[in-house]
Amino acid sequence: MAFAALMSTTAIAGGLMTNTNYHIAFDRMMARGASFDVDAVFSNPAGLAWGHEGWQLSLNFQKPWQNRDITYNNVKYEGVASVPIVPALFASYKKDRWAVSGMIGIVGSGGFVQYDNGVPMFNVLLGSVVTGLTQNLSEKTAGFAPVVIPDQFDSEMKGKQYIYGGQINFTYKLLDCLSAAAGFRANYYDGYYRGHVKAMKSTPEYSSMPVNELASLSLDVDQKGWGFTPIVSLNYHQGPLTLTARYEFRTKIETKNETNSLSASLNTDQLVVAPLAQLVAAGKMSAEQATATASQIKTTVESGLATYTAPYQDGARTRYDMPALLSVAAGYEFTPKLRATLEYHFFDDKNAKMANDRQDELTHGTHEFLAGVEYDINDKFTVSCGGQRTDYGLSDGYQQNTSFACDSYSIGLGGAWNINEKIRLNAGYFISIYSDYDKQASYGTETYSRTNNVIGLGIDYKF
Numbered sequence: 001m002a003f004a005a006l007m008s009t010t011a012i013a014g015g016l017m018t019n020t021n022y023h024i025a026f027d028r029m030m031a032r033g034a035s036f037d038v039d040a041v042f043s044n045p046a047g048l049a050w051g052h053e054g055w056q057l058s059l060n061f062q063k064p065w066q067n068r069d070i071t072y073n074n075v076k077y078e079g080v081a082s083v084p085i086v087p088a089l090f091a092s093y094k095k096d097r098w099a100v101s102g103m104i105g106i107v108g109s110g111g112f113v114q115y116d117n118g119v120p121m122f123n124v125l126l127g128s129v130v131t132g133l134t135q136n137l138s139e140k141t142a143g144f145a146p147v148v149i150p151d152q153f154d155s156e157m158k159g160k161q162y163i164y165g166g167q168i169n170f171t172y173k174l175l176d177c178l179s180a181a182a183g184f185r186a187n188y189y190d191g192y193y194r195g196h197v198k199a200m201k202s203t204p205e206y207s208s209m210p211v212n213e214l215a216s217l218s219l220d221v222d223q224k225g226w227g228f229t230p231i232v233s234l235n236y237h238q239g240p241l242t243l244t245a246r247y248e249f250r251t252k253i254e255t256k257n258e259t260n261s262l263s264a265s266l267n268t269d270q271l272v273v274a275p276l277a278q279l280v281a282a283g284k285m286s287a288e289q290a291t292a293t294a295s296q297i298k299t300t301v302e303s304g305l306a307t308y309t310a311p312y313q314d315g316a317r318t319r320y321d322m323p324a325l326l327s328v329a330a331g332y333e334f335t336p337k338l339r340a341t342l343e344y345h346f347f348d349d350k351n352a353k354m355a356n357d358r359q360d361e362l363t364h365g366t367h368e369f370l371a372g373v374e375y376d377i378n379d380k381f382t383v384s385c386g387g388q389r390t391d392y393g394l395s396d397g398y399q400q401n402t403s404f405a406c407d408s409y410s411i412g413l414g415g416a417w418n419i420n421e422k423i424r425l426n427a428g429y430f431i432s433i434y435s436d437y438d439k440q441a442s443y444g445t446e447t448y449s450r451t452n453n454v455i456g457l458g459i460d461y462k463f
Helices: 024-029 045-050 120-140 268-281 287-311 355-361
Strands: 054-072 075-082 086-095 098-115 152-174 177-203 211-240 241-248 254-266 316-321 325-333 336-345 366-375 379-389 408-418 423-434 439-443 444-462
Touching: 024 054, 024 366, 024 408, 024 444, 045 086, 045 098, 045 177, 045 211, 045 241, 045 287, 054 098, 054 211, 086 355, 098 177, 120 152, 120 177, 120 211, 120 254, 120 268, 120 287, 152 211, 211 268, 254 287, 268 287, 408 444
Parallel strands: none
Antiparallel strands: 054 075, 054 086, 054 444, 075 098, 086 098, 098 152, 152 177, 177 211, 211 241, 211 254, 241 325, 254 316, 325 336, 336 366, 366 379, 379 408, 408 423, 423 444, 439 444
């Protein structure tokens, strides 16, 4: 069971565990690695050495909506990911060659997802547990005990995962053309995982009830944890050309379970005791043999269930590292009104610990390629657009019903309105177009698909 990975892909933009869109300027342009504006607090801290002299503040609000669907045996399991308004706050102060800045936002994952009909892997898994148990019993009784196959499932899953972050940077202009910045981010992981699945049979062999519950599994677990991220960056600026590099070190996050409830049970009275009693009554085995067989099976089942639920016991710990991130960008000002940026991100996911060491299943870390252009129509209005390609290095071994990703192309557009010399309003929209992923699972072929849209509005203020 992998409830604990339910939300470990970002609900907005960025790598598997890291968001990159905090400011609306990203939504409308995407490539912001060469920015000198207030959004550089995240995307280019060293660039603030060329930013506004004095104070800057920025408050941003984004609304994403997303679907995460799984198709198995021509049945679609619809997962609705809902996120409330996502805020982010930026601030910076520059004086001469120095600048200090900070931001607060949702820096990793973010949001809720719910599958009202559960997901196929849990239905198949619990069904196979029941079938395997009764198959084992049938073998021990020379085929006299029936093999029971569940034909109905009551299943639901939902989860929440946020990584909140607070970041601070210190910037200094080393030369007239070169600056550097250093800082760190504190990250707080907050998530919960709730779900259940019940395997049932509509025509039970040893019950007159119309539907009988054969097995059930339920979980209600909260997870919390902390991690810290050192960040360094460089900015070279000469004439119309800007070159930048930023590196975030790997963030170790180990969450601890706060288990509210956890249960896994099998209806051994129906699946084991009742068939054995029927065999004893028919004279096909002795009462002593039935008691010994039932005891042996019960011990095996209880041991298996204990192993199965161990990761979700109260106090158990799970790794959700945020990977190291290298970002490099080149910006060029073709005219005082026209600017463009090319950018590249590499998330070192294979060296970031995940639950059950899933990082080992990736073929490589995440590669992102971004491009954006911005044009000032006049002193009041700016328009921009951009694109992003994301390649996660996915494999069948990495993809799970509870946590999957799809490679994508994203397109963003929008604009800014300089209301006056101090106030700027930003508005943007971007859409991610995902490639479906077909996985050859042990129980059949599954198709993973996603959709994602984000709209945003923000306001920048200069003192």
